[in-house]
Amino acid sequence: MSLGGKGRLVGRKILMGCGGLAILGVLGIVAVGCLAVLSSSGSDTADSSIEGNESAQDDGGSGGQPAEERQAVPVGENLTVADVAWQVTNARQANQLTSEFQEPKQGNFVVVDFAFTNNGSEAVTLDSESLALIDGEDRTFETDNETFGYIDPAKDIFLDQVNPGVTQQGEVIFTVAPGASDFTLELGDTDMFSDENGYVDLGF
Template sequence: MAEEKQKKKGGCLKWGAIIIGVLILFGACAAAMTGGGEDTGDTSSDSNEAETTETATEESTEEETEEATEEVVEEESPDAGIGEQLDVGAMSYTVNEVTTASQVGPSAFPTTANETYVVIDLTVTNNGNEAVTVDSTYFKMIIDGATFDADSAASMSANQNENGEITNSFFLENLNPGSTMSGKIVFDVSQANADNPEKALQVQEGIFGTNSGTINLQ
């Protein structure tokens, strides 16, 4: 009888251990499945965040490129050639002719160049509603990136006829709305610069030159 009781007791313990082991196994499987689901959710979330960040970066890059392109376009100056009208703000400029000379003015009292004069014959029109001042200092010559000022005295002399009369001297000339004036602007430069094919005349609107453009002289 004692042996049978011990056998029954041992069998119960054995089955109890098996049941506990099965429960532990099921619990481990359930935990693994739950953890795997959470990882999948994290991966999906990370993927969505990465795609959102990439899209935002691409849109930002495109916007910066468009803004840079617009800035470049705004910085570009209008160009014209000899005989072509260039509009700058309310002003219009046309270079009629470009010549070189060693002196300008009336033959009795000429003005002589230190090196070589580049003489630019041009026409200016005021298309605005107010009178403007036009002066030789508003014009610059650009040669290979260097900027040259006009010679005010030579410009005045170049606009003087044989009788000594001066018309449109480009010295603080007052130009009313709808009016046009023609005359000469003179630059004293080296012979090499005078012969340089990359010459351009920079013109501007008003004393501050907030609006400007260039006219090619070749």
């Protein structure tokens, strides 16, 4: 028994239904592919942005300015940074720190003595955050908070308020990497919102 025209009509509907499903399947694959490409592009853009920011930060180098742009004065010379003045009076390397009240401490240290003068019209707060040490490999060292017991109390500058026109004697100690050399001291203007700095060549 032949189905005739009805059979062909049913067959066409089946074929059309299968074709529609196939088209929908292709469209789904295309949509997924487009989403994947867009997602990858967005990720690459974000990664590029992050890498760009990191490169911009690296270009600045350690210590606020690239090494070739730092104009360093020698130890003993006055250095004016904004409304304050610094004079490094002594700088030395040490393998041991001693104190009347502390056990000797072994390590690699750079000890810096200085005079700080407030030339502004208002009191400023002097602390170790205003100083940093940069070596010949452009590595930056911060003051070692665990060595404050080896500093003369008269030279301890922790949150020390300095009034206008007053000079304060200070000392800081840096723990540095073994073999580090060619040190430059970076000195700020005590304003936490400023990036103005001056530099002193320690000579070793």
